[in-house]
Amino acid sequence: MSRARAGLYRLAIAVLTATTLTSPAVAADTLNAYSIWPENWARPMLQEFEQATGIKVNFVRFSSGEALARVIAEKGNPQVDVLFGGPVETFAAGIKEGIFEPYKPPSFGSLPARFKQGEGYWVAIADDPLVFMTNAKFLKEASLKPPASWEDLLNPAYKGMLQMADARTSGTAVTRIFSIIEVNGRNEDKAFDYMKKLRRNVQVYTKSGGGGTLPVGLGQAGGGIFFIVDALDTKAKGYDVVISFPREGIGTSAEAIALLKGAKHPELGKKLIDWATSPAMQSLFAKHKINFVPASPEVKVEPSLAEVLKGAKIFPIDDAYAGANRKRVVDRWISEVLNAKE
Amino acid sequence: MTAAVRRLGRDPALLVTVLVLWALLGLFVLFPLARLSWLAFFEGGRLSLGHVWSVLGDPNHRQAFANSLLLAALVGVGGTALGFLFAYTAARAGLGRWWLAALDAATLLPLVSPPFTTAIAMIFSFGPRGLITYHLLGIKGATAYGLHTTLFAETLTYFPIAYLTLRPILAAIDPNVEDMAFSLGSSRWRVFRTVTLPLAVPGFANAFLLLFAASLADFATPLILAGNSFPVLPTQAYLQITGLFDFRGGAVLSFALLVPAAAVYLLQRYWVGRGAYVTVTGKAGPATVIKSVAPWARRLLLAACAAVAVVIGYFYALLFYASVVMAFGANHALTWRHYHVIFTEGLKAIHDTLIIAGVGMPLGGLFGVLVGYLVARRRFPGRRAMELVSMINYALPGTIVGIAYLIAFNSPPLALTGTALIIVACYVFRYSPTGIRATVALLQQIDPSIEEASQGLGARSGMTFRRVTLPLILPAFFAGLGVVFIRSMTAISATIFLVSINWTLITVRILENMTELSLGPAAAFSVLVVAIVFVVMAAISWALRRLRSAGSLQVTSFLGG
Numbered sequence: 001m002s003r004a005r006a007g008l009y010r011l012a013i014a015v016l017t018a019t020t021l022t023s024p025a026v027a028a029d030t031l032n033a034y035s036i037w038p039e040n041w042a043r044p045m046l047q048e049f050e051q052a053t054g055i056k057v058n059f060v061r062f063s064s065g066e067a068l069a070r071v072i073a074e075k076g077n078p079q080v081d082v083l084f085g086g087p088v089e090t091f092a093a094g095i096k097e098g099i100f101e102p103y104k105p106p107s108f109g110s111l112p113a114r115f116k117q118g119e120g121y122w123v124a125i126a127d128d129p130l131v132f133m134t135n136a137k138f139l140k141e142a143s144l145k146p147p148a149s150w151e152d153l154l155n156p157a158y159k160g161m162l163q164m165a166d167a168r169t170s171g172t173a174v175t176r177i178f179s180i181i182e183v184n185g186r187n188e189d190k191a192f193d194y195m196k197k198l199r200r201n202v203q204v205y206t207k208s209g210g211g212g213t214l215p216v217g218l219g220q221a222g223g224g225i226f227f228i229v230d231a232l233d234t235k236a237k238g239y240d241v242v243i244s245f246p247r248e249g250i251g252t253s254a255e256a257i258a259l260l261k262g263a264k265h266p267e268l269g270k271k272l273i274d275w276a277t278s279p280a281m282q283s284l285f286a287k288h289k290i291n292f293v294p295a296s297p298e299v300k301v302e303p304s305l306a307e308v309l310k311g312a313k314i315f316p317i318d319d320a321y322a323g324a325n326r327k328r329v330v331d332r333w334i335s336e337v338l339n340a341k342e
Numbered sequence: 343m344t345a346a347v348r349r350l351g352r353d354p355a356l357l358v359t360v361l362v363l364w365a366l367l368g369l370f371v372l373f374p375l376a377r378l379s380w381l382a383f384f385e386g387g388r389l390s391l392g393h394v395w396s397v398l399g400d401p402n403h404r405q406a407f408a409n410s411l412l413l414a415a416l417v418g419v420g421g422t423a424l425g426f427l428f429a430y431t432a433a434r435a436g437l438g439r440w441w442l443a444a445l446d447a448a449t450l451l452p453l454v455s456p457p458f459t460t461a462i463a464m465i466f467s468f469g470p471r472g473l474i475t476y477h478l479l480g481i482k483g484a485t486a487y488g489l490h491t492t493l494f495a496e497t498l499t500y501f502p503i504a505y506l507t508l509r510p511i512l513a514a515i516d517p518n519v520e521d522m523a524f525s526l527g528s529s530r531w532r533v534f535r536t537v538t539l540p541l542a543v544p545g546f547a548n549a550f551l552l553l554f555a556a557s558l559a560d561f562a563t564p565l566i567l568a569g570n571s572f573p574v575l576p577t578q579a580y581l582q583i584t585g586l587f588d589f590r591g592g593a594v595l596s597f598a599l600l601v602p603a604a605a606v607y608l609l610q611r612y613w614v615g616r617g618a619y620v621t622v623t624g625k626a627g628p629a630t631v632i633k634s635v636a637p638w639a640r641r642l643l644l645a646a647c648a649a650v651a652v653v654i655g656y657f658y659a660l661l662f663y664a665s666v667v668m669a670f671g672a673n674h675a676l677t678w679r680h681y682h683v684i685f686t687e688g689l690k691a692i693h694d695t696l697i698i699a700g701v702g703m704p705l706g707g708l709f710g711v712l713v714g715y716l717v718a719r720r721r722f723p724g725r726r727a728m729e730l731v732s733m734i735n736y737a738l739p740g741t742i743v744g745i746a747y748l749i750a751f752n753s754p755p756l757a758l759t760g761t762a763l764i765i766v767a768c769y770v771f772r773y774s775p776t777g778i779r780a781t782v783a784l785l786q787q788i789d790p791s792i793e794e795a796s797q798g799l800g801a802r803s804g805m806t807f808r809r810v811t812l813p814l815i816l817p818a819f820f821a822g823l824g825v826v827f828i829r830s831m832t833a834i835s836a837t838i839f840l841v842s843i844n845w846t847l848i849t850v851r852i853l854e855n856m857t858e859l860s861l862g863p864a865a866a867f868s869v870l871v872v873a874i875v876f877v878v879m880a881a882i883s884w885a886l887r888r889l890r891s892a893g894s895l896q897v898t899s900f901l902g903g
Contacts, residue, residue: 032843038854039854039855040860043687058843060843060850069583070748070839073748073752073839074752077753077757160483166581168582203487203569204487207581214671215465219470221470237669237673238668238669238673239671335402
């Protein structure tokens with residue numbers, strides 16, 4: 001092949017590939033979603049949906065902040081139909097941005113008030129309490145009992161050994177901060193005093209809510225505050241960790257789903273929401289070893305999960321209060337806690 | 343200027359090339375940046391700096407700015423030194439083929455894996471219960487987060503860029519020049535200091551610039567390693583956008599990064615522009631045996647390279663180990679299940695990544711050589727501007743490029759989000775500057791009289807470029823090709839915003855797996871990336887050896903040497 005012909009041949013291939021690359025694949029009964037739930041939980045659940053309805057769900061996973069930023073950036077030309085999973089405060093922040101289309105699924109009426117947005121901008125599909133998770137070996141070496149109070153985490157033995165999420169990116173962190181405000185009787189100054197003291201024991205604030213679970217599992221960190229799904233998953237992987245609850249109580253956040261405004265397959269999206277908010281879906285959590293607490297009052301909590309939760313004092317985060325104060329509280333956390341000068 | 347315009351008119355091939363390149367740069371560099379600037383500096387259609395002041399007035403952001411400069415400068419110096427050590431050893435220590443291959447392999451490892459995999463391996467090694475700090479050395483309370491670990495990880499990750507830039511330049515320094523100095527009675531050290539080092543100056547400047555820019559733009563390493571006490575700008579900008587949904591604040595922070603990047607660029611132009619570095623001329627003498635390194639110095643160089651290689655090898659052994667055990671740190675039973683997972687659930691990501699890297703590689707390599715050649719050799723209006731513009735996407739934090747692309751290409755007539763084209767374009771315009779810089783540095787060493795001879799004999803510019811210049815700058819072309827492919831396989835900061843339902847990437851899956859506590863699949867994906875890149879690189883290297891023509895510079899490997 002001559003040089004010129006080889007060049008032409010290469011050019012032809014480049015042009016052909018370029019044209020195929022610019023046309024996204026489309027299938028008839030397929031809907032698109034961004035999942036905030038990690039893939040190992042979203043995949044089995046969405047496969048169950050496909051089996052139940054014949055509708056295929058094409059999805060990618062992002063952490064809550066990233067998913068929200070994308071949906072906002074894509075507002076003029078939405079790439080997906082549904083935002084699936086993720087703490088409710090992310091959805092509350094999205095309502096203001098005008099990215100959601102209200103929709104009330106059949107189960108809407110039977111859900112408790114805190115598991116739905118009044119106009120149907122989002123509906124909860126699960127509940128996810130926070131827990132304390134500590135490394136068993138670390139506790140033994142430091143002769144500590146599993147922390148049973150928020151005050152226990154201020155023990156100097158934990159100095160530089162706690163990992164928890166960064167409120168700039170993580171919904172886990174925002175839920176944690178509102179928990180602390182709540183146990184301090186909504187006295188914000190008192191809550192921030194506590195968080196400033198707690199910071200001395202924090203090794204690093206991680207980008208994602210579950211980011212610290214592996215270091216705690218490995219003993220690189222002594223402990224931290226995580227959602228129960230992440231903590232129980234760490235334990236299931238074989239890491240020797242202990243889960244405990246503070247006696248003053250700890251917050252829980254609903255996990256939600258929402259239809260996007262301008263969705264290209266709104267009818268398919270609504271079918272997914274119908275299914276995800278139904279007892280049928282939430283009774284499958286146990287089968288796939290996903291430790292969310294069902295939002296639907298008709299589904300019983302799986303016995304081993306119920307055992308962990310037994311006796312724990314858990315309260316819901318008031319989403320109206322959290323939504324109204326979220327930005328101010330996070331800003332305050334950044335300037336007074338994260339960037340504290342000592 | 344008018345003379346230059348007239349010359350352009352007489353040379354239609356040059357005119358067309360320049361116009362096409364400007365159109366591409368305009369579309370994929372300037373346009374997204376303009377859309378982003380609009381967002382950062384305009385409010386309701388009017389210029390408004392209030393927001394800029396409020397962002398830059400924050401002492402924490404100023405601290406992050408200072409930290410970024412410190413880190414980038416240290417990475418630039420450390421990485422250039424390390425790259426020079428490897429390049430000098432490769433070019434002057436008279437190594438056999440296998441030694442050279444081993445050296446290439448060691449430098450490739452950090453380059454071919456996503457930066458956060460090194461960062462994760464470092465956290466396992468250096469924390470309070472780190473394998474090295476605690477289990478090996480018994481140090482309690484060591485910290486894995488801060489400047490020291492970030493610097494270490496970035497230097498190790500980016501020094502291969504300096505190696506790639508410096509090695510062709512050192513190889514192109516005619517040993518006869520050193521011989522002349524020896525025959526005049528110089529000692530080896532004096533020759534090294536007064537002949538070899540000064541001739542490598544354009545290479546140093548380029549390597550430093552590339553490393554400085556790479557460190558300024560890197561967000562993945564600091565995101566994992568910098569911790570709370572050492573914030574840097576790209577990470578802050580990323581968190582501002584993804585966490586606080588503050589596109590505007592993130593845009594302002596990223597513009598702050600452009601200032602040092604531009605300053606380093608101008609400094610480098612001034613520095614390199616002062617001397618003459620031509621050593622490859624049409625009248626080169628017969629080849630000589632390299633004798634510039636004493637036997638003891640050769641052993642020392644090899645030992646130093648081996649030490650660095652051992653550190654790199656340790657990190658990747660750790661990564662490989664994590665990919666074949668059930669759960670690293672908890673259950674060390676051997677298993678293939680993580681590989682099974684990535685070849686079933688992760689197959690689409692592998693497929694998509696390979697297509698995108700495969701398409702981007704030749705385009706990026708060609709683009710780099712073309713721009714580098716035009717900038718270094720041809721006179722046309724806007725030449726300097728083209729050089730500057732071609733560097734912008736490289737210098738900007740990837741996060742910002744990603745967000746700018748997302749904003750610019752989300753609506754008609756250029757609705758490219760969701761396509762693979764947007765990812766390919768991002769890679770080509772973001773990673774070809776390595777090829778551009780390598781081409782420029784190499785051309786500065788090649789006497790223009792060779793090209794003038796061709797044109798004097800009546801060849802047009804296109805012909806001269808194809809038949810004379812291109813063979814001479816082939817090493818730079820392949821360096822550029824290699825970097826674009828490697829980065830297409832490993833980059834994440836920009837593309838995390840550009841992946842879509844239709845096209846997803848391995849690196850994004852790795853980061854997701856890590857945040858999901860699925861360390862096994864993350865490690866397995868990383869091992870796969872390393873393996874693919876090595877295979878493709880070996881194939882290019884083999885093809886290049888087969889195609890090598892007698893007149894070109896010696897190309898001992900695909901990386902250009």
